[in-house]
Structure formats: structure tokens, C-alpha cells
Amino acid sequence: MAVEKRVRFRSGWLPWALVAPQLAIVLVFFFWPAAQGLYFSVLQQDAFGTSVQFVGLDNFRTLFKDETYLASFRVTAIFSLLVAVLGLALSLMLAVMADRVVKGSGAYRTLLIWPYAVAPAVAGVLWLFMFAPSIGVVSYALNAIGIPWNHLLDGTDALILVVAAAVWKQISYNFLFFLAGLQSIPKSLIEAAAIDGAGPWRRFWTVQFPLLSPTAFFLLVINIVYAFFDTFAIIDAATQGGPGKDTAILVYKLYFDGFKAMDLGGSAAQSVVLMVIVIALTVVQFRYVERRVNY
Amino acid sequence: MKLKSLALAAAASSLLAALPAQAQTEIIWWHSMSGQLGEWVNGLAKGFNDSQKDYKVTPVFKGTYPESFAAAIAAFRAGNAPHILQVFEVGTASMMASKGAIVPVTEVFKTAGLKFDPSVYVPAVAGYYTAPNGQMLSLPFNSSTTVFHYNKDAFKAAGLDPEKPPTTWPEVARAAASLKIAGHKCPFTTSWQSWTQLESFSAWHNVEFATKNNGFNGLDTRLAVNTPLHVRHIQNLANMSQQGLFVYKGRNNSADATFVSGECAMTTGSSALYGAVKRNAKFTGGIGTLPYYPDVAGAPQNTVIGGASLWAMSGKKPAETKGVALFFKYLSDPQVQAKSHQETGYLPITLEAFKITEASGFYKQNPGTDVSVNQMIRKTTDKSRGIRLGNFVQIRTIIDEELEQVWSGKKTPEQGLADIKKRGDVELEKFQAANKG
Numbered sequence: 001m002a003v004e005k006r007v008r009f010r011s012g013w014l015p016w017a018l019v020a021p022q023l024a025i026v027l028v029f030f031f032w033p034a035a036q037g038l039y040f041s042v043l044q045q046d047a048f049g050t051s052v053q054f055v056g057l058d059n060f061r062t063l064f065k066d067e068t069y070l071a072s073f074r075v076t077a078i079f080s081l082l083v084a085v086l087g088l089a090l091s092l093m094l095a096v097m098a099d100r101v102v103k104g105s106g107a108y109r110t111l112l113i114w115p116y117a118v119a120p121a122v123a124g125v126l127w128l129f130m131f132a133p134s135i136g137v138v139s140y141a142l143n144a145i146g147i148p149w150n151h152l153l154d155g156t157d158a159l160i161l162v163v164a165a166a167v168w169k170q171i172s173y174n175f176l177f178f179l180a181g182l183q184s185i186p187k188s189l190i191e192a193a194a195i196d197g198a199g200p201w202r203r204f205w206t207v208q209f210p211l212l213s214p215t216a217f218f219l220l221v222i223n224i225v226y227a228f229f230d231t232f233a234i235i236d237a238a239t240q241g242g243p244g245k246d247t248a249i250l251v252y253k254l255y256f257d258g259f260k261a262m263d264l265g266g267s268a269a270q271s272v273v274l275m276v277i278v279i280a281l282t283v284v285q286f287r288y289v290e291r292r293v294n295y
Numbered sequence: 296m297k298l299k300s301l302a303l304a305a306a307a308s309s310l311l312a313a314l315p316a317q318a319q320t321e322i323i324w325w326h327s328m329s330g331q332l333g334e335w336v337n338g339l340a341k342g343f344n345d346s347q348k349d350y351k352v353t354p355v356f357k358g359t360y361p362e363s364f365a366a367a368i369a370a371f372r373a374g375n376a377p378h379i380l381q382v383f384e385v386g387t388a389s390m391m392a393s394k395g396a397i398v399p400v401t402e403v404f405k406t407a408g409l410k411f412d413p414s415v416y417v418p419a420v421a422g423y424y425t426a427p428n429g430q431m432l433s434l435p436f437n438s439s440t441t442v443f444h445y446n447k448d449a450f451k452a453a454g455l456d457p458e459k460p461p462t463t464w465p466e467v468a469r470a471a472a473s474l475k476i477a478g479h480k481c482p483f484t485t486s487w488q489s490w491t492q493l494e495s496f497s498a499w500h501n502v503e504f505a506t507k508n509n510g511f512n513g514l515d516t517r518l519a520v521n522t523p524l525h526v527r528h529i530q531n532l533a534n535m536s537q538q539g540l541f542v543y544k545g546r547n548n549s550a551d552a553t554f555v556s557g558e559c560a561m562t563t564g565s566s567a568l569y570g571a572v573k574r575n576a577k578f579t580g581g582i583g584t585l586p587y588y589p590d591v592a593g594a595p596q597n598t599v600i601g602g603a604s605l606w607a608m609s610g611k612k613p614a615e616t617k618g619v620a621l622f623f624k625y626l627s628d629p630q631v632q633a634k635s636h637q638e639t640g641y642l643p644i645t646l647e648a649f650k651i652t653e654a655s656g657f658y659k660q661n662p663g664t665d666v667s668v669n670q671m672i673r674k675t676t677d678k679s680r681g682i683r684l685g686n687f688v689q690i691r692t693i694i695d696e697e698l699e700q701v702w703s704g705k706k707t708p709e710q711g712l713a714d715i716k717k718r719g720d721v722e723l724e725k726f727q728a729a730n731k732g
Contacts, residue, residue: 245696256692
């Protein structure tokens with residue numbers, strides 16, 4: 001690989017000064033809110049903060065006594081897995097296909113990247129309209145071919161709806177990275193494999209996919225984080241967690257309790273739980289999945 | 296010439312704008328009224344500003360009810376809350392519990408040296424916002440109540456009398472069956488299922504929705520929604536749902552659109568839906584009283600209100616508080632009230648405004664608009680005065696979640712209502728613990 005370049009600083013303060021702006025941003029936008037979340041999670045306060053009292057781990061205790069909260073772990077696991085796997089698989093497929101297109105590739109790519117510009121809440125509403133039980137285009141078609149669709153009362157239908165919206169929203173982002181990854185693979189490698197007699201399928205799995213693995217790993221981490229944190233607006237717009245609690249993933253309950261119900265303590269406790277889960281997941285991914293990545 | 300006159304006009308307008316600003320005290324009012332209702336709010340502020348010179352009320356639209364509530368909380372914590380905040384009815388208990396954040400309306404008037412007479416207000420409306428000691432805490436502003444809407448054209452097509460809406464639940468079921476036979480896919484639906492089918496339902500039958508007089512007499516209130524009467528009603532709706540007579544159309548007011556579009560023929564919802572039906576529906580809409588069970592003693596009593604009230608925020612200068620008091624007084628003026636009531640379809644908050652509207656013949660020209668008023672202008676009982684629960688936003692969501700499982704057949708009505716009580720009581724206990732001080 002390339003020769004490693006290393007610059008040595010004589011003075012001790014210069015490197016710190018150079019990273020200071022970045023550090024400041026991380027401190028203000030990541031560590032400070034996280035610390036506040038931790039602090040709020042051990043307090044109980046009314047909406048306006050006129051009475052605040054320290055309650056220790058009470059917020060966590062109430063949280064884990066709530067059966068529906070425990071049930072939403074299951075929903076979250078299913079939802080996140082579906083969103084990450086489907087999102088990655090579909091976008092990889094699209095990227096591979098777009099990579100092979102010779103004519104008009106610009107137009108295809110632009111169209112595929114478009115959904116990324118749509119706000120999550122708008123994506124939720126779009127899908128909601130298409131699947132609205134009585135007026136939606138898709139639900140009408142489904143009913144016409146004999147599949148009853150009612151996400152207002154059928155939990156599976158509701159889950160399909162929010163997963164579809166969340167995947168659709170994220171495909172563009174994944175697509176961009178996969179496409180860039182594919183295009184950075186030297187053509188000579190693929191040509192050499194072709195000369196050795198490998199078909200397109202074989203070439204993809206033995207040459208392209210291993211070389212894409214750093215991109216795929218990066219996207220896996222990003223998509224898990226996306227499914228865990230960024231999808232509450234889609235859920236809020238499409239199902240509000242219903243029917244029952246069938247689509248109430250952890251971050252949606254957190255959003256609801258904190259911003260609609262004004263229960264800051266309970267909501268902060270949930271954010272701490274969520275933070276722990278995502279840290280654990282990321283550690284697992286880096287320790288076990290990353291080993292299989294070829295850089 | 297043109298330039299000169301332009302400059303002159305600019306100078307004159309800036310002079311006009313600058314002059315009153317110095318002499319006037321500004322009152323900031325955060326509200327959640329958009330569209331036509333936003334214009335109504337601006338009109339009220341303008342009316343008040345034109346009526347005197349010392350104060351200027353500036354209405355600011357701050358998004359939906361939950362959004363403006365959240366914004367006001369953030370602003371209060373940062374020390375720059377608005378003078379007046381419009382809060383929806385489910386936020387009432389949270390506001391009342393935040394004693395340091397608000398000034399009761401009675402206090403506002405006292406500080407300003409104005410006389411305050413609580414008896415001019417409609418009891419069922421004002422009672423919702425009155426403390427156990429009789430002190431009125433916030434000013435009722437836009438209040439509506441639960442009524443029964445039906446499609447007169449669909450009734451005619453199904454061979455039902457369009458001038459006789461069903462008044463009891465057995466009659467609703469019979470009408471729904473006729474509509475279904477006539478080919479209607481959605482005979483009956485409902486908006487705000489917690490508000491219409493449990494909260495107002497309880498008051499209308501003069502039974503408690505929650506103990507301690509629905510929370511008016513203490514924070515140790517607990518839900519009382521699993522009585523035989525409640526189970527009977529939810530069972531009845533679940534049966535209707537199984538038979539395709541009742542079709543669930545989603546949380547909050549999402550069923551409203553299905554009624555206005557003509558898809559559903561009957562619905563229970565807010566009386567404020569009247570305006571949308573009149574403007575947008577391609578059929579003739581009718582309004583009836585909320586249905587009840589005729590064999591229940593004491594029914595029908597009165598329904599409970601929804602909507603919002605105006606709260607005066609604390610920490611303001613005496614001059615500003617006086618401005619708030621004068622504005623509240625202006626809003627309570629019978630003429631202003633009557634005009635608001637007729638313009639928006641919201642309930643009148645004073646008895647005088649109701650009389651003025653009646654005398655003007657408004658109800659005769661707009662049949663159905665008096666139904667909500669008649670449901671409210673009654674002497675209330677301790678069980679029907681209103682509902683005041685902490686963490687009400689969460690409780691309403693719990694009710695949505697559990698009822699959805701009943702409609703889909705996953706839970707029996709008994710089980711669903713028992714789970715509502717179990718989960719709702721946890722919220723009430725949490726609120727009690729947080730506000731015992």
C-alpha cells in the first residue's frame with residue numbers, strides 16, 4: 001500500500017489547537033446533551049421545572065416494570081433488523097445494476113438518490129396516503145386482488161408499512177455509498193476475473209463484494225443507528241405506534257413521552273437505555289463483524 | 296414626484312408605527328389556531344387593540360397544541376415565557392400542578408383591580424378550569440363538546456328519517472344496520488375515541504370516568520372505566536365492529552375526514568366539525584345529541600368539553616398583568632363572545648352570549664348548532680363537571696392502544712378496559728408522586 005506519511009509536531013499545544021474546533025462541536029452537541037440526559041434520568045420534575053426532586057433510579061424502575069416497554073424491545077429488534085437488512089440488500093442490488101448501466105446512468109442515479117431529500121415525516125405521510133385503508137392506491141389494489149389491508153387494526157400490516165417507508169427513505173443513502181464503492185474497484189480486477197472465466201454472479205461474490213465489505217460494514221453501523229434513532233418521525237406520521245403498541249419502537253416511545261407527554265425524567269431514562277443499547281451494538285459490530293472486513 | 300411621495304409615505308408610516316409602540320405595553324399571546332381560526336384570533340386581538348390605547352396584544356402562532364405547549368415550557372425555563380398561553384384541555388392538570396408557572400385568572404383580575412364575576416360563565420365550561428376552592432384558573436377560550444354527526448342524504452337513501460337522528464345506542468345500531476343493508480361500507484365511526492366513548496360517555500350517563508370526581512378532588516384519583524356500564528358500551532361497539540356496523544378509522548380526529556368525504560354515514564366527534572361539514576361536504580349534514588343508554592338512571596346528564604383555555608403566565612410586571620386582565624375581560628364580553636360563537640361554532644363561554652345568539656335567530660337559521668350548547672347549558676353534577684387527570688396525554692394514548700386491540704378482536708372488552716385501568720393508574724400514580732409537594 002501507499003507509503004505512510006507522518007508529520008511530527010514539535011510544540012505540544014498546536015495539535016490540540018487544531019482539533020479544538022472539532023472537539024468543541026463534539027463536546028457541545030454530543031457529550032453535553034448525553035450528560036444532561038444522564039442527569040435528567042435520575043430526576044422527577046413537573047413540566048415547567050418548578051418542582052424538581054432527585055429520585056435515584058426510580059425512573060428506570062417504573063420503566064422496567066412497564067410490560068409494554070419490555071414488549072417494545074421485541075418490536076424494535078424486528079423493525080431494526082428488517083430496516084437494516086432490507087435497506088442494505090435492496091440498495092446493493094440497485095447499485096450493482098446502476099453500475100452496469102451505460103446509457104443514461106446519470107438520470108437513473110439522480111432518481112435513485114431523490115428520496116434522500118425527503119424529510120422523514122413527509123416520507124411517513126406519503127406511504128400513509130398510498131396505504132390508507134379506504135382511499136390509498138396500494139390498499140385499493142391489494143383489496144382488489146383479495147388481500148385485505150388495514151394497518152389501523154392489523155399489527156403486521158402496520159409494521160410492513162413503517163418498514164417500507166423507513167427502508168425507502170434510507171435506500172438512496174446506502175445506494176450512493178455502494179455505487180461509489182463499486183466504482184472505485186479497478187476495472188482490471190474484474191476483467192482479469194472475466195478472462196479467467198468467471199461469470200457475472202461469480203465475479204460479484206468473489207471480487208466485488210469482498211472489496212465492498214468496508215463500505216458495507218460502515219453502512220451496517222449507520223443503518224442500525226438510523227433504524228434505532230431516526231425513524232420516530234416516520235412512525236409518528238404513519239401509525240403513531242399503533243395499533244396497540246405493535247409499531248411502538250423504543251425511540252418512538254421516548255419521543256412521545258419527552259416531547260408530547262412532557263415526562264422529562266421518564267424520557268431521559270429511556271434515552272439512557274437506548275444509548276447503552278446502541279453503544280453495545282456498535283461494540284459488538286466492531287469486535288465481531290469488522291473481523292470479516294477486508295480493507 | 297413619485298419618489299417624494301413614497302418617501303413621505305414611508306416617513307409617515309414609520310412615524311405611525313413608532314408612536315404607539317412607545318406608549319403601549321405589549322402582551323404576547325401564543326396560540327395554536329391556524330387557517331380560518333387563526334384569522335379569528337387575529338381579529339380578536341385587533342378588536343381589543345382598537346378598543347383602547349394602552350395595551351397591544353400580539354398573537355403568535357406557535358404550531359399545534361403539543362408544539363406550542365413544549366415551546367412555552369422551554370421559554371419558561373429560559374425565563375421568557377409569553378404573557379398568555381393557549382393550552383389544550385388534556386394539559387390542564389399539568390398547568391394547574393405547575394403552581395409557580397401560572398397566575399390564576401381570579402388573581403389576574405384582582406391584581407389589576409378589576410371585578411371578577413365567575414357566575415357569568417357557563418358552568419359546564421368554566422367548571423373544567425376551576426379549582427376545588429372555586430378559583431377560576433384559566434379563561435375558557437375555544438371549547439367544543441362531543442356530538443353525533445350524521446349524513447342526511449345517506450339516511451334518506453337508506454329509508455331512514457333524515458330529521459330524526461338516533462338518540463340512543465340501540466337506535467344507532469339499528470340505523471347502522473339499515474345503512475349497511477343500503478350498501479354503506481362504513482355506517483358508523485368515531486373520532487377521539489377516548490373523549491367520545493369513555494370521557495363524555497361517562498359524564499353523559501352521570502358516572503365517574505375516574506374516582507375523586509374525575510380527579511377534581513385530588514391527585515389520588517384512579518380510573519373507573521371498567522364498570523359494567525363501560526364494559527357494556529365497549530362490548531356493544533365491539534359487536535358492531537364485528538358486524539361491520541362500526542368501522543375504526545384511526546386515532547385523534549382522523550375519522551372526521553371519512554365523514555366529511557361521505558365514506559362514513561354517522562360519527563361521534565367534536566361539535567366543531569360542523570364548520571368543515573358545512574363548507575366541504577357534498578351532502579347535507581345533521582347534528583344530534585350524543586347517544587346514550589335509555590335504561591341508565593340519570594342519563595342524559597351533560598357532556599364534557601374539549602378544546603383549549605388561556606393561561607396567564609407568571610413573572611410579569613403589574614402593568615402587563617393589567618393588560619392581560621383587560622384583554623380577558625374583553626374576551627368575556629357578551630357581544631364579542633356571541634360573535635365568536637357564531638363565527639367558529641365553538642361553545643359560548645358566557646350565558647349572556649348564548650342568549651344574544653338565541654335572540655338573533657342564529658340557531659333557527661343554522662339548525663344543529665344549538666345541540667352542543669343544549670348539551671352543556673345544564674346544571675352539572677360532581678361526576679359530570681369535567682375531567683382533570685395528570686399525564687392525560689399518556690392516558691389517552693393508552694386508551695387508544697387498548698381499544699384498538701378490542702376492535703381487532705385481540706382482547707375482550709373486559710380485558711381491554713381492565714388494562715386501561717391498570718396502565719392508566721400507573722400514570723396517575725407517577726403524576727401524584729411528582730406533584731405531591
